[in-house]
Amino acid sequence: MEHTTEHIIYLLSKSKLEGLSYEEQLQLDSWRLNAASNREVCDMLDNKEMLDRDLKGLYAYDWEASFETFEQEHLSAPKTIFPFRRIWSYGIAAVLIGTLTLFFVRYLMDTGYQANPDVKILPAQTAGTIYLKNGDSIAISPKDTVLSLATLPNNLTKGNDSLLISTPKGGKMAVLLPDGTKVWMNAETQLDYYETDSLRQVRLIGEAYFEVAKKYFSSGEVSQVKPFNVQTGNIHVTVLGTHFNVKANKSLSDFRTTLYEGKVKVQQGERQIILSPGEEAYINIGHIQRRTIDTEIGNALKDGYFIFNSEPLSVIMEDISAWYNVNVVYLDNEIKSEKFEGMLSRNSRLKDIINVLESTGKVNFKFKENTIYVDKKQSK
Amino acid sequence: MKNKVNQEHNKQDFIESFREGEREGLKFLYKTFYSPMCYFLEKMNLDKVIIEEIVQDVFLKLWERRSDFNHFESIRSFLYTSCRNAALNRIQQHKRSQQLADNYITQVDLIDLPVSHQMIYLETLREVHDAIETLPEQCRHVIYKLVVEDLSPQEVAISLGITTSTVYNQKKRGIELLRQRLRPDQFFCLLLLLLYY
Numbered sequence: 001m002e003h004t005t006e007h008i009i010y011l012l013s014k015s016k017l018e019g020l021s022y023e024e025q026l027q028l029d030s031w032r033l034n035a036a037s038n039r040e041v042c043d044m045l046d047n048k049e050m051l052d053r054d055l056k057g058l059y060a061y062d063w064e065a066s067f068e069t070f071e072q073e074h075l076s077a078p079k080t081i082f083p084f085r086r087i088w089s090y091g092i093a094a095v096l097i098g099t100l101t102l103f104f105v106r107y108l109m110d111t112g113y114q115a116n117p118d119v120k121i122l123p124a125q126t127a128g129t130i131y132l133k134n135g136d137s138i139a140i141s142p143k144d145t146v147l148s149l150a151t152l153p154n155n156l157t158k159g160n161d162s163l164l165i166s167t168p169k170g171g172k173m174a175v176l177l178p179d180g181t182k183v184w185m186n187a188e189t190q191l192d193y194y195e196t197d198s199l200r201q202v203r204l205i206g207e208a209y210f211e212v213a214k215k216y217f218s219s220g221e222v223s224q225v226k227p228f229n230v231q232t233g234n235i236h237v238t239v240l241g242t243h244f245n246v247k248a249n250k251s252l253s254d255f256r257t258t259l260y261e262g263k264v265k266v267q268q269g270e271r272q273i274i275l276s277p278g279e280e281a282y283i284n285i286g287h288i289q290r291r292t293i294d295t296e297i298g299n300a301l302k303d304g305y306f307i308f309n310s311e312p313l314s315v316i317m318e319d320i321s322a323w324y325n326v327n328v329v330y331l332d333n334e335i336k337s338e339k340f341e342g343m344l345s346r347n348s349r350l351k352d353i354i355n356v357l358e359s360t361g362k363v364n365f366k367f368k369e370n371t372i373y374v375d376k377k378q379s380k
Numbered sequence: 381m382k383n384k385v386n387q388e389h390n391k392q393d394f395i396e397s398f399r400e401g402e403r404e405g406l407k408f409l410y411k412t413f414y415s416p417m418c419y420f421l422e423k424m425n426l427d428k429v430i431i432e433e434i435v436q437d438v439f440l441k442l443w444e445r446r447s448d449f450n451h452f453e454s455i456r457s458f459l460y461t462s463c464r465n466a467a468l469n470r471i472q473q474h475k476r477s478q479q480l481a482d483n484y485i486t487q488v489d490l491i492d493l494p495v496s497h498q499m500i501y502l503e504t505l506r507e508v509h510d511a512i513e514t515l516p517e518q519c520r521h522v523i524y525k526l527v528v529e530d531l532s533p534q535e536v537a538i539s540l541g542i543t544t545s546t547v548y549n550q551k552k553r554g555i556e557l558l559r560q561r562l563r564p565d566q567f568f569c570l571l572l573l574l575l576y577y
Contacts (some may be wrong), residue, residue, distance in 0.1 A: 006453055008500055013507035016527060017558045037497045044501055048530040051505075055528060057422065058505050063414035066432065067407060074440050075403060273400075287447070289400045 012045060113366035113373065117326075117350045121370070124187045124323045124346070127171030131164040140173060162194035167206075170325025180213030181228065184302045186247075187322040200228045206322075207247035209301045212239050212262075230257075235288060237281075238265040244275075245299055254315060255283040260295050304346045306353075312337045313363065317374065324350050331375040338362055338376075391452055399446055406443060409455060414439075416502050417463050424467045434470065438462040460499040515554055518542075522550040523558075 011028045014020055020028060032042050044050055130138045165185065167173050173185045177193055179200055185191060189206025198217055215226040230237040232248035235255060242262025248255040257266050259275040266273045266281040268288045273281050280293040293309065300307040306323075308316055314336040317328045323346065330336060340360065344353055354365050358377075366373040398405025414435060421431040438459060442449075449455045493501070512520055512527075518540075525536045526547075533551070537544040 005457075005496065005500060009503045009507060012500070012504040013511065016504070016508050017511055017523075018555045037493050040493060041497050041501050041504075045504060048528065052528050054419070054505055055509055058419045058502070058509055059415050061415040061418040063411050066414055066435065067410045070410070070436055070439060071403070073436075074443065075406075284401055290397075291400075291402060 012042075016045065016051075113368055115366070117354065117367045117372070118369065121324050121326060121350045122170070123348065123350075124167075124170050124172040124325075126173055128165060128167035128173040128185070130175070131166075164190070164192050166190040168325075169322050172323075179215050179226075179228075182211040182213075184209040184299075186301055186319075187325070198224075198226065200226055202228070202230045204230055204232050204246055204248060205250055207245070207301060209243075209245045209299050210239070211243045214240075234268055235283075236267045238267065239263075243299075245301060249318070252283060254318070255281075255288070257281045258293055258295065258299075260299060300346075306344045306346060308341050308343070310339050310341045312339055313357075313374070316340060316357075317372075320350070320353065320372075325370070326350070327371040329371055329373050331373050335363055335374060335376040395449070395452055395455070399449065401446065406439075406446075409442070409459075410439060412506075413456070413459050416506050417459060420460065420463055420498065420502055421467055424464075424471070426467055426470060430470060434463060434466045438466060456503065457496075457499065460502075461495055464495045464498070511558055515557055518546075519550045519554045519557070522547055523554040526551060 008028075008031055011020065011024055011031075014024070015028060028042075032038050126140065128140045130140065132138070163178070165173065165175060165183075167185050167187055167189050169188050171187055175183050175185070177183060179195060181200075183191065186207035189208055190204070191206075191208060192203040194201055200215070210228075210230070212228045215228075216223040217226045218224075225240050228239040230239070230246050232246065232255060233252040235248070235252070237244070237246060237257050240263065242264055243260040244262070244264050245258040245260070246256075257264065257275065258280040259277050261277055264275050266275060266288055271288060273288055273290050275281055275290070278292055278295045280291055281288050282291060283289070306316075306319060320326070321328045340357065342356065344356060354372075357363055358365060362377055364375045364377045366375070394405045394408040396405070398409060417435050417438070418431050421434060426434070441462060442455065442458060449458065508527075512524055515523060521540055522536055525531045525539065526533070531539065533544055533547045537547045540547075
């Protein structure tokens with residue numbers, strides 16, 4: 001006889017509302033006779049006065065107001081916001097750094113620092129190296145400054161089922177892998193590709209956006225889609241023809257896979273998450289989790305934007321450090337976890353990015369050669 | 381009605397999203413259990429400010445340990461047990477005066493039971509309440525008066541200013557709707573059938 005709590009609650013509430021079947025009544029009776037406390041619960045529910053009072057008292061509380069307080073206190077929202085948050089809904093085009101008319105006056109106490117970054121610091125340029133299986137390497141440095149699909153001449157990649165591609169700090173690259181998959185690589189990214197008869201495998205450190213080409217292989221009579229796997233540390237992302245972004249630093253303290261089209265499976269040990277378009281898997285206290293993301297605005301890397309969705313400054317500065325090939329030094333530790341959100345062109349000068357961050361009034365930057373010093377804004 | 385049924389189906393989805401750290405999942409649990417938890421603590425004679433404090437603490441603990449919970453039932457047990465323990469701690473800490481003990485005696489009904497049974501009682505109330513809430517307005521009043529206030533159909537008719545036959549009709553309709561609610565799976569099948577034909 002089922003005496004689980006769930007079943008008892010079901011029987012009790014049903015007996016109140018619509019009555020029990022003969023068999024159910026027997027079940028409830030046997031539970032009732034089982035213990036004195038069981039009987040007491042039944043008696044309490046049979047006490048109409050008490051039932052009426054308790055039913056009314058039960059919902060006299062306002063859960064929504066309490067939840068709001070709870071959210072504010074324990075589920076911290078981003079503290080600062082870029083000044084043009086609204087522009088998100090107007091689309092990408094509106095977000096042009098050049099239109100910013102912000103300026104600010106600063107009194108620098110320390111000597112040796114500059115108020116502005118060195119003008120020689122540029123956004124990432126197409127640059128990187130491709131290492132072929134036979135030991136040859138090709139240095140890539142085309143002139144174009146726009147992040148675009150710089151296809152390799154086919155004869156270079158053809159027949160090479162294993163490749164290692166890397167971009168330095170301040171470098172970026174877009175390549176067509178031998179299987180036809182397009183990859184946009186961020187700065188400071190390493191991508192190790194190989195292909196077997198039944199599998200395509202990429203090992204990635206850094207960040208890349210993939211548009212996977214469907215490829216088939218025959219197993220016996222039937223032809224199957226050849227899986228495309230991306231591995232970062234102990235996390236595996238498996239794909240069957242799709243558009244998605246993977247970002248992972250070496251320690252995996254920052255990992256995210258964002259799906260734009262198709263379906264991917266993200267696996268970490270026993271745990272796995274299947275993403276639908278508009279969802280992102282990310283790492284939280286060492287484990288992968290799921291969240292939804294606004295992918296309507298396009299992919300940050302492919303479309304040439306920095307998109308910060310309530311990111312801590314430390315993550316933002318990591319991106320900036322790689323993209324502009326600069327070093328970052330914190331003069332204040334707390335500022336690292338301050339969160340910002342916004343969208344900025346990757347073609348912006350470093351100075352423009354810095355101006356926007358400073359305009360929030362939370363953070364202050366100083367420069368010395370290739371190093372950015374980050375400090376919290378001193379209140380006067 | 382349909383929403384309610386979907387809610388039953390989505391219960392596990394909410395638990396899953398809660399485990400994955402999504403706010404919507406927590407919100408669902410908060411909505412479901414906040415009020416019963418408060419009422420439970422009210423029965424233990426704590427004042428409103430302390431009740432709010434305890435409930436928020438318990439939810440915070442739940443949120444921090446979210447990956448430990450797989451089932452609705454285990455979350456529910458955790459919430460009630462934690463509330464009870466926190467309340468007992470509070471009462472001991474403050475070594476409340478005689479006055480409180482007096483109040484205690486008048487409320488002895490629920491408080492003397494083991495926490496598992498307190499939970500059964502309150503959760504039964506919650507089920508009954510939620511079920512009645514899903515009914516259309518007039519139907520809801522009729523059912524409440526019949527089921528909870530234990531009035532006869534004639535008395536219900538007089539107190540609501542409707543005819544006795546309306547009471548019978550509404551009762552029949554209400555029972556029918558409640559039956560569907562309590563068996564969400566079957567009702568869902570019925571819906572599908574209705575959509576097909």
